[in-house]
Amino acid sequence: MTESAIQNVAVCGAGVFGLNHLRIYRALQQSGSPVRLAAIIETDVLRAGKLEQEWGVSVYRSVEACLADCRTGKLHLDAASVCVPTNGHFQAASAFLAAGIDVLVEKPLAASLEEATRLIELAEQHQRILQVGHLERFNPAVTATRGLLNGPMFFEAHRLSVFSPRSLDVDVVLDLMIHDLDIVLTLVQSPVSQVHAVGLPILSRKVDIANVRVEFESGCVANFTASRVSTERVRKLRFFQPHEYVSIDYARQDLLVINVAAKTALASAEAMAAGLSMQKPQIPQGEPLRLEIESFLECVRTRQRPEVSGEDGRAALELALKINAAIAEHSIRAGLDRYSS
Ligand SMILES: NC(=O)c1ccc[n+]([C@@H]2O[C@H](COP(=O)([O-])OP(=O)(O)OC[C@H]3O[C@@H](n4cnc5c(N)ncnc54)[C@H](O)[C@@H]3O)[C@@H](O)[C@H]2O)c1
Incomplete structure (x- = not known):
């Protein structure tokens, strides 16, 4: 498989649910899927300390530090899972989208409708995949x-x-x-x-x-x-x-x-x-989360509209x-x- 066919992914927020995303990306990588876990972003000092050894990838303490390495070419990312608490979804997801990285953001899409709308606009503007983690x-x-x-x-x-x-x-x-x-x-x-x-x-x-x-x-x-x-x-x-x-x-x-x-x-x-x-x-x-992540990676590859789009995430949030x-x-x-x- 050529290097360019492999999708490099990051998980932002390695708490309880982020660990599930990490487990699945790693399992897909080990089973021969064209995906590579390339980075983790975790703000908690204690948690971050253990992650590098456990997962064998670069661990960043902020999205900005991770994107700085992407800009210098030290790190290449195609996609990211955003698994931080809901109040932080907008900040993390918007930074990835603006940097040209496809995003799977955990549910709910954002903390407010304004933030949700802005994320949809950003995805459109940068021609990025925005999928929302409604795994059911x-x-x-x-x-x-x-x-x-x-x-x-x-x-x-x-x-x-x-x-x-x-x-x-x-x-x-x-x-x-x-x-x-x-x-x-x-x-x-x-x-x-x-x-x-x-x-x-x-x-x-x-x-x-x-x-x-x-x-x-x-x-x-x-x-x-x-x-x-x-x-x-x-x-x-x-x-x-x-x-x-x-x-x-x-x-x-x-x-x-x-x-x-x-x-x-x-x-x-x-x-x-x-x-x-x-x-x-x-x-x-x-496992619904595995099926969701596989579907997200397929959209990243084919540029198809995700099964759970930003608009779907916004509609659920609105209700x-x-x-x-x-x-x-x-x-x-x-x-x-x-x-x-
Ligand atoms: N789809 C589902 O069924 C499901 C289930 C549980 C949680 N979730 C969602 O997953 C998200 C996380 O929930 P959780 O239970 O794992 O929370 P958690 O508190 O266990 O984990 C969040 C992690 O994010 C880290 N973090 C916070 N801000 C950060 C930032 N700016 N950059 C990097 N890391 C940061 C925290 O230090 C923590 O380790 C929430 O949006 C929640 O709604 C979805």
Whole structure:
């Protein structure tokens, strides 16, 4: 393989999730994919100290230092994963894009719509790939639903996690619920007409648990529950469409489809039971993050539009911010703001 066919990548932010990106780039490199882990950027002194030995690549303490080496030709980068906390996404991603480097930025795309819009503009201006890390799009159970869609009208999403002191720079809507918002927006393909929401801070200073009802112009309704203070881990999305119920378990990567033949739908209980069919399609398992990174590298190679584009990331962020505004309004209406310090 020629040197120029190999994609040199960097991971910016080697915290809990950045380590997953590092693991996958390294695994792809070791399995013969044309990719090379070329650099890590990590601001934490203690963490940075151990990374060089562990990963055998140059470790930089800032994006600027890394890009300075790119300018002098000491380092060559084609692409970078941005895995710093959300509040730092814009600064890191914009610097890479402006330097001509393709970017996979973790979800949510940015901390504000203005930043998200600016990132999309920068990617366009510099003709760069900008992909957003909504990894559930690559979950095999989600991709298997593509051929099943037939005008879904009602969604129920549950995403519950046990508390961990991570991602506390954002609330549970931007931390967890945004995964389901992105999936439902993709499946519904209709503008949002109304948002009703309630959310409460429980263990952190930001909203830790939220329940939301979103209505779409098509008439579809979606209920979302997300919690990061649960006693169990749940990752489920269920939807109903004419004569059909589809249940996705993101964690188990399985799919259950129950349908009732149209002509038996209004018949007697016996006829309905006889007309029911239940299927559990065989789904080849795969790690969503690996599939996401492989898809990103393919876009870097072919210059195709990414599966999860900057615009998709912006749309999910826009809905998440609307939900947060509805939560704030509800909190004032219900007098809950008197409990916040
Ligand atoms: N796709 C998913 O399912 C998923 C899951 C978890 C986290 N995430 C996202 O990944 C991102 C990181 O989350 P995390 O849980 O790994 O956080 P973390 O706090 O564990 O790690 C962040 C790391 O970035 C470093 N850092 C901060 N600013 C930096 C900068 N300017 N340059 C270089 N390094 C910097 C920190 O020192 C830390 O090591 C967040 O955006 C989060 O939303 C995505």
